[in-house]
Amino acid sequence: MASNKARVLVVDDDRDVLFAVKLLLKTEVQEVVTERNPENLLSVLSRQTFDVIFLDMNFKSNLGTGNEGLYWLSRILERDKDATVIMITAHGEISTAVRSLKAGATDFIVKPWHNEKFLETLHAALQHKATKTNLPPNAPKRPASFADMAMLGNSEPMQELFHTIEKVAPTEANVLLLGENGTGKELAAKALHQRSFRANKPFITADLAAMSEGIFESELFGHKKGSFTDAKDDRVGRFAAASTGTLFLDEIGNISLPQQAKLLTALQNRQVIPLGSNTPIPIDIRLISATNVPIYELAAKNQFRKDLIYRINTVEITLPPLRDRGDDVVMLAQHFAGLYAARNHKPRPEFDPATLKKLLQHRWPGNIRELQHAVERAVILAEGQVLRPQDFTFSAMETPRPAGGHFLPDFADGPLQLNEIEKNTILRVIERHHGNITKAAKELGLTRTALYRRLDKHDL
Numbered sequence: 373m374a375s376n377k378a379r380v381l382v383v384d385d386d387r388d389v390l391f392a393v394k395l396l397l398k399t400e401v402q403e404v405v406t407e408r409n410p411e412n413l414l415s416v417l418s419r420q421t422f423d424v425i426f427l428d429m430n431f432k433s434n435l436g437t438g439n440e441g442l443y444w445l446s447r448i449l450e451r452d453k454d455a456t457v458i459m460i461t462a463h464g465e466i467s468t469a470v471r472s473l474k475a476g477a478t479d480f481i482v483k484p485w486h487n488e489k490f491l492e493t494l495h496a497a498l499q500h501k502a503t504k505t506n507l508p509p510n511a512p513k514r515p516a517s518f519a520d521m522a523m524l525g526n527s528e529p530m531q532e533l534f535h536t537i538e539k540v541a542p543t544e545a546n547v548l549l550l551g552e553n554g555t556g557k558e559l560a561a562k563a564l565h566q567r568s569f570r571a572n573k574p575f576i577t578a579d580l581a582a583m584s585e586g587i588f589e590s591e592l593f594g595h596k597k598g599s600f601t602d603a604k605d606d607r608v609g610r611f612a613a614a615s616t617g618t619l620f621l622d623e624i625g626n627i628s629l630p631q632q633a634k635l636l637t638a639l640q641n642r643q644v645i646p647l648g649s650n651t652p653i654p655i656d657i658r659l660i661s662a663t664n665v666p667i668y669e670l671a672a673k674n675q676f677r678k679d680l681i682y683r684i685n686t687v688e689i690t691l692p693p694l695r696d697r698g699d700d701v702v703m704l705a706q707h708f709a710g711l712y713a714a715r716n717h718k719p720r721p722e723f724d725p726a727t728l729k730k731l732l733q734h735r736w737p738g739n740i741r742e743l744q745h746a747v748e749r750a751v752i753l754a755e756g757q758v759l760r761p762q763d764f765t766f767s768a769m770e771t772p773r774p775a776g777g778h779f780l781p782d783f784a785d786g787p788l789q790l791n792e793i794e795k796n797t798i799l800r801v802i803e804r805h806h807g808n809i810t811k812a813a814k815e816l817g818l819t820r821t822a823l824y825r826r827l828d829k830h831d832l
């Protein structure tokens with residue numbers, strides 16, 4: 373809807389905020405009503421309807437929960453479940469703001485804001501409201517929030533990612549997701565689908581790396597009974613299964629040139645021909661592809677078709693590696709610790725500050741998947757309720773285990789430091805005993821205390 377027709381309510385107990393918003397929106401919208409006391413909110417709403425409500429997250433009221441905004445949000449949505457509410461939040465309250473999205477808020481804005489950002493948020497909310505009103509009757513009311521989908525991230529690159537997903541999802545653009553292993557490409561693909569107009573339709577994944585030449589066509593395009601020896605029945609391919617919905621082609625960078633040619637033909641013609649059939653099947657899919665290989669380098673070496681890249685990358689989204697996500701490492705580690713503790717019937721562990729430092733310093737080559745496994749292992753093996761640095765060993769990810777599992781120093785690498793040999797030996801042995809310090813100490817001929825002293829010495 374046009375903003376100059378909009379009626380906006382702002383509820384905040386800070387006079388300065390109300391004054392600033394009123395001034396800003398005066399020429400922007402049809403009417404701005406301000407209210408300092410949230411207790412008056414429901415009576416204001418019973419007198420008048422608003423297109424957008426800006427609601428403060430924290431009132432200095434006697435509720436004293438720190439979550440007054442959430443309470444008033446629920447009261448607003450009880451009255452009108454389709455109300456468009458934007459939470460006004462302060463830095464440091466972002467996690468509560470994310471909870472408010474889960475609870476039904478449309479968006480949030482962080483104080484102090486730039487005026488352009490405020491207006492952008494307002495316009496996006498009005499747009500969202502207009503789209504929602506025009507949705508077909510079976511369209512999803514409100515997609516699951518990123519947090520609902522367990523796609524977490526407070527860091528700037530993740531906030532940017534969420535913003536891009538929100539923007540691209542409701543279009544028909546083919547999306548190419550790039551990023552290292554374990555950065556969340558599949559989760560991002562699902563988020564794009566869930567926020568699209570195809571959300572009620574199938575989301576079908578095809579892991580292309582797992583498809584040999586022999587089954588590629590039959591898996592993707594389907595086959596007719598008897599078209600090859602093992603074809604005992606007709607089979608619907610993944611393209612047809614995804615019809616009207618989204619097809620997620622994972623590991624697209626790993627397919628051979630002949631497979632690329634077949635894929636390109638299907639995408640260009642917007643139809644597939646099942647093996648053993650002469651009848652093409654028209655396809656109506658939204659395509660999302662993902663790869664962790666440097667696809668442009670492959671194209672430069674003629675190992676990947678450029679024309680196929682152009683077909684699949686209308687929009688390209690790169691997922692940031694975990695090491696670039698700052699304190700998200702800590703937030704995710706705590707999230708996974710809670711999850712795995714509950715799953716393994718253990719109390720939620722605390723993190724020693726030295727452990728957090730170690731986690732922040734690690735490069736996480738396997739990204740979130742590596743963090744998940746590291747936390748799971750630490751939760752299972754830790755002996756107390758506090759996760760200590762030695763509960764996390766990273767050697768398995770960083771250095772491949774030599775054949776036979778025994779550590780043999782590689783003298784070809786140049787002169788060896790005794791310290792390094794000791795450190796590596798300790799890591800190998802701990803790894804061999806899956807993190808069990810008692811068994812590792814026994815094999816090394818040390819007491820547990822002596823082993824811990826060495827772990828500290830090597831900052832492990």
Ligand SMILES: Nc1ncnc2c1ncn2[C@@H]1O[C@H](COP(=O)(O)OP(=O)(O)OP(=O)(O)O)[C@@H](O)[C@H]1O
Nearest residue numbers: 522523524552553554555556557558559664740741
């Ligand atoms: N932002 C996130 N918050 C919480 N968990 C996440 C996030 N991103 C990814 N994960 C989790 O990390 C694991 C790896 O994610 P996912 O499979 O989506 O990564 P990927 O990039 O597709 O990996 P690969 O390249 O190996 O296929 C999954 O268990 C997923 O749930």
